[in-house]
Every structure is written in structure tokens, then in C-alpha cells.
Amino acid sequence: MSSGAPLLVKPTELAELKKSGVAILDASWHMPASPRKAKDEFLLKRIPGAQFLDLDEVASPNELGLKHMMPSSRQFADACEYWGIEPDTHVVIYDAVGVFSSPRALFMFRAFGHGKSSILDGGLPRWEVEGYPVETGPPLTAVKKTTYPEPHLDANVIRSYKQVVYNASLNPADPISELVLDARSRGRWLGSDPEPRPGLPSGHIPHSFSLPFNTFLQTNKVPGSDATYTMLLPPQELREKLVGAVGPENAEKILKGERSAVTSCGSGMTAGVLWLGLKLLGASKVGLYDESWTGYAVRESSVIDKGEK
Structure with a gap:
């Protein structure tokens, strides 16, 4: 498949790429309870030449009815053909929040071997703030x-429910066990705050670590308004946040490839932010639990821990 490209690009870099040819995808996605409608916003305003990637449509059906699960190889190929993308096309993905849903889309491209793919750090808001047209x-x-x-x-980057349950049964000190990083808010991980999905219990997978996805992000103000947008933290700060969540020894093992990390969240969307942060730090063994907490907690047989370790 395609050769590699940087995980992140800046607006100045995207502007240069546009001169020589690049596919731009708006992968904006908002929580179901949000009043924002990503596709409607795309039609109102977008980066010139962008096309819309609906992560709920380019997805496989799930036995639990979960949304935005990884598509099949055929679904992914069909979507690329529809967007006019070839295996050697450089694809740049953005979202309307800054960094929120675009990392999940990037994860999808990289998992299917399309290494010539990047996200626009800061997304559509930063593009506008830096003076580029829409x-x-x-x-x-x-x-x-x-x-x-x-x-x-690449099946090595996707985790199933069975794999996560088996991993939770292992002694966390066992070097073959994977370190699960949970991107939900700490209150939901502790079990003290409710889940946004009615009837779903909060808490966490046994032995998992709390690392809310916004821990890896910085918030910037849009000049002249109350609006904000997010960007990835610099690598040194990402490293500090990882160490703060899992401890220096575990962090070192993840970054040296001595232990695998698995990212999880509510539904598999913001787990992409943690995946991206770890990849930016050079971690080689990082997987994503596709069903994430919704798929785990909805099953009555799942063991749910609450409170601190």
C-alpha cells in the first residue's frame, strides 16, 4: 500500500499539498445528544475541495447495533473509490472541533495500510484562524x-471483546498482558458519573488506566469570539501526560514497544485521540478496542470495576 506521510500537518503544509494534489476529507462527528449536525455543517462551510466522510456510514454492522465500527475491506475500498482516492493518494483528514473525530478516521486509513494519510492539526477552525479560505x-x-x-x-491493531476480556483476566504484571488506556472522563471511569447512553453502567475494565482524551489536547481560542478549537499537545507534554496516567515504568515500556497498549473510550471514537498521541510518541504496539465501553458494559457477563485501583 501507500508509503508513509506525517501523522499531523499544519494549515501551511496543507495549503502547499493542495497545489500538487491531495484528497481532503471532513470526518466531523458529534455525540448523538449534540445539536450539531456534521453533514449540515459541512455543506455550510468546509475546506475547498473537501469531501465528507461519514464514520457511521463507512462502517460494518455490529451484533449490538453499535455505530462507526471498522468497515470491511470492501467497504473501505468502495468509499475510497467514491472519493476519487487511489492507493498512492495523500489523504488529509480534518474535523470541525479541531482534534476530535479525525484521529479515528486516520486510524481507519492506517489500519488498512494507507500510510499516506494525515490529519490537519487544529482542523477547520485553525485553517480559518490562519487566514485560509473556505x-x-x-x-x-x-x-x-x-x-x-x-x-x-492489519488485525494486530483491532481488539475484540473476547480479547479484552481475556486480557482483563491476566495478572497486570504479566508482560504479555496489554495496558488498556480509557479515554472517557475520569468520573465515568471511576463509576461516579453516569454514562451518556441511558441504562449503561459506568465504571471500567479491570486493570485499565484512566487517561481522558482531552488530556492529550490543548484548547485554543478563536480570536474575536467565544469559540475554541483543539490541537495535539507537543510531544514532551504528551509524554508527561502518559507518565502521569500509567506511571514512568509502564510509559517507558509502551514507548519502547515492550508492552502493548490498547485504547478504549465510550464507543471507539475518541480512543483514536489516544492512539494518535501514542503514535506521535513513537509507540509501535498500539491497538484500539473497537466496541469500547459501550460494547463491554452492555454485556451482562462483563466484570466492571469502580473506584481507584
Whole structure:
């Protein structure tokens, strides 16, 4: 598949890439209870030439009815063909929050071997703040459909429910056990705050660590308004946040590839932020629990821990 590209690009870099040809995808996604509608916002305002990636549509059906699960190889290839993407196309993904749902989309591309993929750090808001143009209304440019060979999914980066349950049964000191990093808020991890999905218990997977996804982000103000947007922290600060969550010994093992890390969240979306932060730090063994907490906690057989370790 395609050769590598940087995980992050800045608006200045995207502007240069646009001159030589690049596919731009708006992967904005908002929580179900949010009044914001990502596709409607895309039609109102977007980076010129961008197309919309609906993470709930480019997804496999799930036995529990969960949304935005990893697509099949055929679904991914069909979507790329629809967007006019070829295996050697550089794809840049952004979202309307800054950094929120775009890392999940990047994870999808990288998991299918499309290494020539990046996210726009700071997303659409930063693009505008730095003075670059946007377009509005229905997209005017027709995209020429391409041929995209059905890719191979790297099964090593996806974790299933059975794998997570087995891992939770191991002694956490066992070097074969994986370190699970939970991107939900700490109150939900502790079990003291409710889940946003009605009827779903809060708490955490046994032996998992609390590392809320916004711990890896910095918030910036949009000049002249109350609006804000997010960007990834610099690497040194990312490292400090990781050490603060899992301790220096575990952090060192993750970053040296001596222990595997698995990221999880409420539904598999913001787990992508932790995945991206770890990859930026050079971690080689990082997986993502696709069903995440919703898939885990909805099953009556799951063991749920609450409170501190």
C-alpha cells in the first residue's frame, strides 16, 4: 500500500499539498445528544475541495447495533473509490472541533495500510484562524471515481471483546498482558458519573488506566469570539501526560514497544485521540478496542470495576 506521510500537518503544509494534489476529507462527528449536525455543517462551510466522510456510514454492522465500527475491506475500498482516492493518494483528514473525530478516521486509513494519510492539526477552525479560505454550499467539483484494490486490514491493531476480556483476566504484571488506556472522563471511569447512553453502567475494565482524551489536547481560542478549537499537545507534554496516567515504568515500556497498549473510550471514537498521541510518541504496539465501553458494559457477563485501583 501507500508509503508513509506525517501523522499531523499544519494549515501551511496543507495549503502547499493542495497545489500538487491531495484528497481532503471532513470526518466531523458529534455525540448523538449534540445539536450539531456534521453533514449540515459541512455543506455550510468546509475546506475547498473537501469531501465528507461519514464514520457511521463507512462502517460494518455490529451484533449490538453499535455505530462507526471498522468497515470491511470492501467497504473501505468502495468509499475510497467514491472519493476519487487511489492507493498512492495523500489523504488529509480534518474535523470541525479541531482534534476530535479525525484521529479515528486516520486510524481507519492506517489500519488498512494507507500510510499516506494525515490529519490537519487544529482542523477547520485553525485553517480559518490562519487566514485560509473556505467554501460554502453544495460541492461544485465533481470527483472522478477511481479504482482502489481491496486492502488488507492489519488485525494486530483491532481488539475484540473476547480479547479484552481475556486480557482483563491476566495478572497486570504479566508482560504479555496489554495496558488498556480509557479515554472517557475520569468520573465515568471511576463509576461516579453516569454514562451518556441511558441504562449503561459506568465504571471500567479491570486493570485499565484512566487517561481522558482531552488530556492529550490543548484548547485554543478563536480570536474575536467565544469559540475554541483543539490541537495535539507537543510531544514532551504528551509524554508527561502518559507518565502521569500509567506511571514512568509502564510509559517507558509502551514507548519502547515492550508492552502493548490498547485504547478504549465510550464507543471507539475518541480512543483514536489516544492512539494518535501514542503514535506521535513513537509507540509501535498500539491497538484500539473497537466496541469500547459501550460494547463491554452492555454485556451482562462483563466484570466492571469502580473506584481507584
